[in-house]
Amino acid sequence: MLKLVTSVVLIGLFVAGVMGWLALDQPVRVVRIEGELSAPERREVQAQIAGSLDARLLTLNLEKLRHQILALSWPRTVSLRRVWPDSLEVSVSKQMVVARWADGAFLTSSGEIVTTPDAPANVPTFDCDLSGPKRAMEIYRLLQELASRAGLNVVTLSENALGEWRIDLAGGLELMLGAEQLAERMRRFLLVYRRSLGDTKRRVEYVDARYANGVAVRWRESGGL
Numbered sequence: 001m002l003k004l005v006t007s008v009v010l011i012g013l014f015v016a017g018v019m020g021w022l023a024l025d026q027p028v029r030v031v032r033i034e035g036e037l038s039a040p041e042r043r044e045v046q047a048q049i050a051g052s053l054d055a056r057l058l059t060l061n062l063e064k065l066r067h068q069i070l071a072l073s074w075p076r077t078v079s080l081r082r083v084w085p086d087s088l089e090v091s092v093s094k095q096m097v098v099a100r101w102a103d104g105a106f107l108t109s110s111g112e113i114v115t116t117p118d119a120p121a122n123v124p125t126f127d128c129d130l131s132g133p134k135r136a137m138e139i140y141r142l143l144q145e146l147a148s149r150a151g152l153n154v155v156t157l158s159e160n161a162l163g164e165w166r167i168d169l170a171g172g173l174e175l176m177l178g179a180e181q182l183a184e185r186m187r188r189f190l191l192v193y194r195r196s197l198g199d200t201k202r203r204v205e206y207v208d209a210r211y212a213n214g215v216a217v218r219w220r221e222s223g224g225l
Contacts, residue, residue: 028053028060030087037092040117044072045092057082073114099140099157100125101133111137128159139182143167146186150193164210173197174206185209192217 031053033045048068052060062080069078074094081089097120099107105115107126111134124144126136136157144154147169156168163179177185189209197204197217208216 026057026084026086028055028057028086028088032083032087032089033092034089035092035094037094038118041074041092041094044117045069045075045090048072049088049090053088057084057086057088060088074116097123099123099137102127107133107137109137110134124155124157126157128157129161130163131159139165142183143177143186146183146190150190152193173204176206176208176210178210189215 031046031049033042037045048071049065052065052068055061060082062082066078066080069075069090069092074097075092076095077091077093079091081091083089094116095108095112095114097106097114097116098109100119100123101107101113105113106120106123108114111132113133124140126133126140128136131139136159139159140154140157143157147154147167153170154167155170156166158166158168160166165177165179165182167175167177169175175186175189177189186209189207192207192215197207203220205218205220208218
């Protein structure tokens, strides 16, 4: 008699467990995506999630889904949470994009290459034949820090096949710096800029700072320093 009662209790517990599981394991009907994302970014996250929603709430593999979203490259962190009875909460923070890179990609502040469906405006463009993204970011930070002291902004950073660097400044002024002594040459240019070029920069086609003791200026029209 005791064995029968025990068996009935165990069966009851099993049935209750199954019923409880089924009550909790509902189809996912609501997905909430949180984070400061643009509409194209939200659509990319939604597309990564869509293929996994055949699974129910309890059987949904959150870790696998998290890695799927991170594979987009532009998310920085992703967290997912089940919210009963039928919701999935997805929180996404994104990488800070600071420059355009080759082939439509972008760079983060740490020099990592990412792709994003929402191209940011007003970021500099890097075009490097030899250097990788981390080196390009180091050069940009050095030159931009110096340029900002004169109220200037670097909009394009270029490196040719000889390893020579060139920058374009906001307003159209082009500066050639060569392959070495970039900080020294940039400071020399800024000295000339403050003394002689500030009021005439729209007339300057380019400045060549690759000389040992000065800079050369090419004017858009006849004139000089």
